[in-house]
Amino acid sequence: MPDAIPAAASAPVPQLAARAARTGSSPVRDILALTARPEVISFAGGLPAPELFDAPGIAAAFQHVLTEHPRRALQYSTTEGDPALRAAVAARTTARGLATAPDDLLVTTGSQQGLSLLSTALLEPGDVVLVEDPCYLAALQIFSFAGARVVPVPTDDEGLDPAALDEIAARERPKLLYIVPTFQNPTGRTLSAERRAAVAAVAARRGLWIAEDDPYGELRFEGEPVPWVTSFPGAEDRTALLSSFSKVVAPGLRLGWLRAPAALRRACVIAKQAADLHTSTVDQAAAARYLAVEDLDAHLVRVRDAYRERRNALVDGLAAALPEGSRWNRPAGGMFVWATLPEGYDATALLPEVVRHDVAYVPGAPFFAGPPDAAAARLSFVTHSPAEITEGLGRLAEALRSARREG
Incomplete structure (x- = not known):
């Protein structure tokens, strides 16, 4: 015994x-x-x-997809996202001045997840990430979880200082720059077109990725929109653009998207498969329906x-x-x-x-x-x-x- x-x-x-x-x-x-x-x-x-x-428009969209397409809306889906939703986002992004195809996009569970996927795909422990100082809090959390060394870049009343960025990038050899250039969280500041062009040039010269977070860009009260950083020379092949429906439709949907160069996007798709397989099928279908029949503008x-x-x-x-x-x-x-x-x-x-x-x-x-x-x-x-x-x-x-x- x-x-x-x-x-x-x-x-x-x-x-x-x-x-x-x-x-x-x-x-x-x-x-x-x-x-x-x-x-x-x-x-x-x-x-x-x-x-x-x-709420009535969103409710009607859910009612439609659950009545007309329940088997599809309640089933597993592809990691990349609902084709109709990606097509709608691509059309809106193109209309705002950045030519985008549906296959350029990955649907995420809020833009917060998009930043987490980028962190997973890009960062090794000890890698240097540059951030605006002050910076969006949740981004600091994400980079901490990745084991990155976060280095602040000085800002002034006009936002990120490109000259300081260049100096710090030369010294620290960072892998990633994270910015919220339009109506930044927490400061509300917007980076001018001249500074955006300078940021793109620094990224190209110093060899770093840019994560451009734009959850607030469609909430402009006055003045003319400023082109995304990714549209400036030098940034096109090294920028991941993040955005969200949280501020323009409803945060409870937890729907965002990521636009990135092909190799980085594929790495983020694999990271998302490991994280949650795909974003909620029914929420994506309802959002696609909402964009198709309601006037979001x-x-x-x-x-x-x-x-x-x-x-x-x-x-x-x-x-x-x-x-x-x-x-x-x-x-x-x-x-x-x-x-x-x-x-x-x-x-x-x-x-x-x-x-x-x-x-x-x-x-x-x-x-x-x-x-x-x-x-x-x-x-x-x-x-x-x-x-x-x-x-x-x-x-x-x-x-x-x-x-x-x-x-």
Whole structure:
């Protein structure tokens, strides 16, 4: 008879992977959980206005595909994505000035997944990734999970500094540059055509890939669109363009797309097969139907008009809400305003007092890959009505005055 195994012999379970230990939770997600109470007016999240979703049109699209094509809509699909959806995205992209064929595209589960697939396909542990400073938070998470060494590139009020990019690229020998050149998250800044051309030239000269993330490009309130970086000489064969339906239709669909040179796109297809086989078949079919029968451009006019009014309410009210000496920008589109409090203020330390007044923002510090600006904050203007924004700014002013008195 075999000996009994002693009850006390169990060993501890293995530790988590180093990547899980070194990558923290998103501060934005943590703040959203903290401010989920309905009485809070939150400038923290980049949440599209839910009352502007075309719920009837989306519902009709789902009803059609589930009634007319249920077997196809509920079945497994190809990794590359629904052919009708890719054709619709290719047509819209071409109409916006970038010739694109359906086979140039990979449908992703939000553009967030597209960036993860690029990271999987391109990055080895220790590879250098250049990012704007400040940078989109989730991109920093993705690069951390990949084991990349993230190096910040300085920015100014006009966005990424191409001269600094060239100098850093020569020194660091990076594999990838990640940029959000239009209505950037978190700053709302837009890179000029001249700077985009310079970025493309640096990438070609220094031999690096570009990940161009464009979730906000169709949310322009004023001014003329600027061509994508990938359209400039030197960038065509080394740029992966990412975009999403989250900001223009609805984020709950979790639908995005990736346009990339053939070899990189094939590598991303294989990475996606390993990740989730393919993006939801029924969601893709419904989105394709929606684009075929609804007027997305007319819908976007309504969204842009509403967001412009909300941008104005926020920007025009900041002078009364923030301490004297504060600075902020007036973005020509997108979802975010970048504000900087006077010297001596710490936006992270002030946040608990602000939340006690039932209002919230996101401190700017976590967005920096380099030394943070403690006085910076990101404010989103799209989720609330102009009247709610005005009320929220009043609460913010009182919170900052209260914190100053107590300090």
